[in-house]
Amino acid sequence: MATLGQRPVIYTFLRRKVYFPFIRLKNGAWVIAVPITTDDVLQEIKGNNVAFQDCFIADSLLPLILPWFTIPETPGFLPISSPQGSQLISNWDACAPASVVVVADVETFQTNDSFHTWTRIRVPTGSLTDNERHSVSDVTLTEDGIFFLIHGVLYVRSLTAFTRLGKKENLPEGDIIGITTRKWCWIKYLMKAKRRSSMAIWTKQELYLGYTSLKFSKITSTNKLQKILNISSAATLTIHNVEYTGHPLELALLLNYCVQCNVIKKIYLVIYNEDKQDWTYQDFALDVTVDSFISLHFLYSAMPELILWDKKKIYYCYHNFTDTGVLQMPAEFGIVSRNSNIHDVYIGEAFSFCKIYSRFHHRCLSYEYVAILNALMYGTFGR
Secondary structure: OOOHHOOEEEEEOOOOEEEEEOOOOOOOOOOOOOOOOOOOOOOEEEEEOEEEOOEEOOOOOEOOOEEEEEEOOOOOOOOOOOOOOOEEEEEEEEEEEEEEEEEEEOOOEEEEEOOOOOOEEEEEOOOOHHHHHHOOEEEEEEEEEEEEEEOOOEEEEOOOOEEEEEHHHOOOOOOEEEEEEEEOOOOOOOOOOOOOOOOEEOOOEEEEEOOOOOOOEEEEEEHHHHHHHHOOOOOOOEEEEHHHHOOEEEEEEEEEOOOOOOOOOEEEEEEOOOOOOOEEEEEEEEEEEOOOOHHHHHHHOOOOOEEEOOOOOOOEEEEEOOOOOOOOOOOHHHHHHHOOOEEEEEOHHHHOOOEEEEEOOOEEEOOOOOOOOHHHHHOOOOO
8 A cells, every 4th residue: 555655544533733743654554653642632634535445444433541440350259230121321521432331231341442352340248139130120330340239239349359339438328319420531731620520320319429539518408498498397308410511620410399299290400519519590491290200411611501311202492492493213213113212322523413312223314314324333432
């Protein structure tokens, strides 16, 4: 290819750097020296417009990230999984999208190269009962290890240990309903806050934040939120869901609000700023049935913009909640996804959506309803 005029060059997306190959080939291959940095991980290999056997060589995306920890497989350890027949549960680091942990109903897997290779995550014999080992309801990945939510209790699998977290770490035992980590990578942000959380943990009544070195702190309760938001004590207020926003120091709470709580409940949204330590009520309200569960994902924007979804619908909120509605799907998507539920939604390039259904298929669409990229494999889903 070199004799035909080919000469690949690496371009980086974030810092706009360009790296050229050395003049001389080494054993017939081009050599390019590229530094590994935390703030410029997504790169693209481009070549000259040269035909090879009547085909042009396509450009290729290349995520180049710092090495991430890999928990070794230990002989005699036992599998840990989600309940039989449940959907996949996944989580990955915001700044290293190729580092992923996936919980299936048979095993838990970890990869650092978008599943080109992977290892199984297992736990010591006797650390959990058989029922607990097959009851993972959520998972997150941080620098401290892999966190599992099992029967309302938080566990962490590190390189050397599998630990149950509770009162000693200032966490509740048996009442936790959800955990989450940041979805967007902020490397160069100059923080005013003394520290920034890496994960959020919540019960129906309390919110906790987690920091490095397994430090946890209770942030608020629904009783305090009722007073802050001036909500009547006669109403029932519980935490529905929690997610980090696109802002490096903010996270959002979806709150269940109802009086009789028989058929319909309202979903309200409040945002917490870790630097100012204050709550901001947002101009958002959604009426849903009492058994509905709403998931949410914030876009990378200065003002709060997000999508939300339940089993059947995707809602959008743009321009600081002034443009809201339900995402309309092409008719052919309804035919393909008949009698199935939405399991998850991902954001791709140019704000395209990827719906993951529970019948083992998926459909992706952009504003022009065009199929989009595989976000996990190429690392372009910015988390």
